[in-house]
Amino acid sequence: xxxxxxxxxxxxxxxxxxxxxxxxxxxxxxxxxxxxxxxxxxxxxxxxxxxxxxxxxxxxxxxxxxxxxxxxxxxxxxxxxxxxxxxxxxxxxxxxxxxx
Numbered sequence: 218x219x220x221x222x223x224x225x226x227x228x229x230x231x232x233x234x235x236x237x238x239x240x241x242x243x244x245x246x247x248x249x250x251x252x253x254x255x256x257x258x259x260x261x262x263x264x265x266x267x268x269x270x271x272x273x274x275x276x277x278x279x280x281x282x283x284x285x286x287x288x289x290x291x292x293x294x295x296x297x298x299x300x301x302x303x304x305x306x307x308x309x310x311x312x313x314x315x316x317x
Contacts, residue, residue: 221258227268228260 225237234240241248244264254260260268292300 221254221260224260224265224268225254228264231268 229237229240232240232243234243237251238248241251292303295303
């Protein structure tokens with residue numbers, strides 16, 4: 218099992234960060250956040266999962282998370298009729314893909 222320091226180094230190496238300050242810039246978080254990780258000796262779960270499964274592209278996951286959040290906000294603005302329409306449209310697209 219990896220230690221906290223090993224996991225932090227893996228994260229830094231994956232992004233080719235020169236140091237932890239550079240890593241914080243790449244991840245678009247404050248350097249103080251990384252200091253907090255060090256004090257707790259715990260990396261937030263979204264980064265820890267990434268360390269454990271390097272086949273996933275972390276930056277793409279972040280982008281997808283942002284898209285999902287934006288989509289949720291847009292869905293909340295729809296009236297019931299439009300919500301039902303888009304539900305069926307998405308469902309039909311999924312079924313069509315399955316048939317290919």
